[in-house]
Amino acid sequence: MSEIMTGIIGLTVLLLFFATGIELGFAMALVGFVGFGYLNGFPSAMSLLSRDVFEVITNYGYTVFPLFILMGQIGFNAGIATRLYNAANKFIGHIPGGLAMATVIGATGFKTICGSSAATSATFAGVAIPEMDRYGYDKKLSSGVVATVGTLGVIIPPSVTLIIFGIITEQSIGQLFLAGIIPGLIIALLFIGIIYGWVKINPAIARTSQKSTWKERIRSLPEVFWVLMVFLLVIGGIMRGFFTPTEAGAVGTFAVLLLASVKRDLTFKNYLKSVQEGLRTAIMILMLIAGSTILGHFIAITNIPQQTAEWIVSLPLNRYLILILIFLVYEVGGSFIDDLTFMILATPIFFPAVLKLGFNPIWFGITLGVVLMIGVVIPPVAICVFVVKNITKIPLGTIYKGVAPFLIALVFIWGLLFLIPQMALWLPSLFY
């Protein structure tokens, strides 16, 4: 059986496997393991299996998962999240969907710090959804927001994705960072607009509060003053270079822990509970990543990415159509294995063709970023959606009803980037 055929059968089996109710991460590991063994011999597949797992669980960068989720859980169990949402409600609760908008802004800022879409969704799933629940927000809306908002940071700097893209393709990372800002902010604004429009059309999905007086608003501030100070401290610490975004997880957790202890909001029992929750979610995410790493290595040796790329590039089509096909490959590939992994796999193959077709490399990087954002939330492997489902036990169908409008926004921006490349290229053109 040819390598490509093996790959196609492997992926088909994987999809069937998903339906058996097996843990997705384990299914990916199994299919990757058996497929790799079939093509390259089982002794090497055994070695691959254990080393990929060991590698994922000793990867320093992945410490962001347990640490940021722990920070969120401590904040939640100490009642800090409740106070934040109470205060936010005083200020913008009277705007339709106001609390969901606040969540978008908060999560975008959070993603900028922690750099991981899945960690952002995980943290906010545990914190923001229960709070929006309390204020009578429909689960569709609250879970949809949380599942998609984590993706924003892919193109808002600092973004690991853009750094790696820059190194693979020899593009200036500084230019890529600048290019991502405007599309990133437009997407954030569009998300806010969608929330407003959705609640306006269907007021039942989010209870709108009475407008508070300025006196009430100001009275709510002391409650959240210290929390805001902690966030400013963390963001400031990163900006000023006191610590890396990865370390910020530990610093933020420590600060929140300190704050909660001083104010006697956190019992030891609640701390343990927070730790268990941090562990649970981090393990769940890392098992998906480990599985998709093993699967990715199997896909790599099937040569499917290379063959598909060569075929597409050779098609006698309009250059825009070829580019759209290229993006579709990223979408499908990134749906099975980790988006970043797939980008590293596919970009070297496609990038020369993209240049030959005459597209601007910086623009391509940002547009690709939007494609990857879409990939994180669409099936079959939609890590951000899984995270939300797993933490909140909200059914997938409900979450997708909530994700849909935001997904449409992402596709819309993607199209807009095609029509107006200046959206990405204008800002860097001022500096370079």
Add this chain to the structure above:
Amino acid sequence: MTRPFDILRFICKLLSYIAGTALTVMMFLTVADVFLRAGGYPFVGTYEIVSLLLAVVIGFGIPQVSLDKGHVFMEFLLERFSQRGRNIMNTFTRLLCILLFACIGYNLILVGASYQASGEVTATIKLPFYPVAYGVAFCCLIECFVFIYDIVIIWRGQYE
């Protein structure tokens, strides 16, 4: 059969407490390093200790998460099966998972042995990798027992 499973549950809990402790240590160590570095005296080993601690956090926590059904899976198709069909399907997937973790665990022992034999250590403060590899291998073994436990309770009608 209850007694061995009490022991299993106890071991999973214990391992997950070790993982939780590792997470706490990871946080304090990183914070201490950030402060010391700001003062010009960083603790150079932090990065490597934290990486190895992550293996403890994740590896040692896996069995408890499996026991709690905390991993991501899809139930939409399974829900349409009869109880008996579900039991067969779940048993089948549990068996595959036993196979998977037995392979991972067995090979991690080999990986640990090769680290031990070659003397490979972390780059800067030269911590050995092999104890962590052995530790995670042990957790894979426990994970296999969790799946066996699953199979037993599936056929006792206590699963889910």
Add this chain to the structure above:
Amino acid sequence: SAATVTKLKAANYLPITHPMSLLTRWFCDEVKKRSNGRVEITYYDGGTLLNPVKMYDGVLTGIADLGFSHIQYTRGRFPVTEVFDLPLGFPSGWTATAVATDFFNKYKPSDWKDMHVLYLTTSGPIILQTTSKPVMNLSQLKGLKIRAVGQMSDIIKALGGVPVPLQMPDVYDSLRRGVIDGVVVDLSTLKYWKFAEVNKNVTADWQLGTGITFYFVMNKGKWEALPPDIQKIFSEVASEAREKQAVLWDKMDIEGKDLLVSQGGKMIYLSDTEAAAWVKAVEPIIGEYKKNMVAKGYKEAEIDGWMTYIKERIGYWHKEQKKRGIPSAF
């Protein structure tokens, strides 16, 4: 006939655009060409099959059949070859590669007994790059936070700096934000890791001359299964690839240096007395290595013999490089 085509997999962790990744690709294509298609090597770059840490074990266990990485990713695994991690004064990658080849052929380090080594190549000297604070002498280095891993972190400490180990992909942003003040790497990173965008000062402390030793290895079983005429082709192409790599080190260093200067960065050269002070400051590192090796059962005289041989070869090849007119950054 088609039945006798040997199919192999080669892995490299460097991205496709990196000249050293292109060189591995050249190797694969060239072997196919010269064997008239009897050997086909599928090439996986950018870490898509094996990352640098897993490379050696991956080739050992057959995940890939050939692999390219360097020894600092797996500290302790190649104790004899790690002598090249010491500040021995390699002035250029061309010289260092020639010395490493001689050393390997003369001493046949037991580090590599399980593997067929196609070639070793040692990089140009590891150089100090800083963002905004120029380092002209040791006192200016004092307290600066410098990204360094492994042996280099001991060297930075000995020089009075504060070593900060970070993963390579995190370095760019950490420099940009000032988490670290600089990094010690070879000059080519100014271009190929984009460091010229953030580092504005380069202190040419090549007199320390620590290189990074890369290996291109092949699974022993797969090597032994090749017929002798094919083995001969592999060895010939490997030897040519090593020579190309040797020249490439200096070329990439020069490219990095030129890029830095063209973007307004500054090259800082140490005076002879200053350089001597730097070399003296790192002397204990060499003593430390000897002590560790003696503890592992090597004889002190043996280790001294390696060092003497390396120093002698550096002198020889450095002169040879000048004589042959091979351009070098320093």
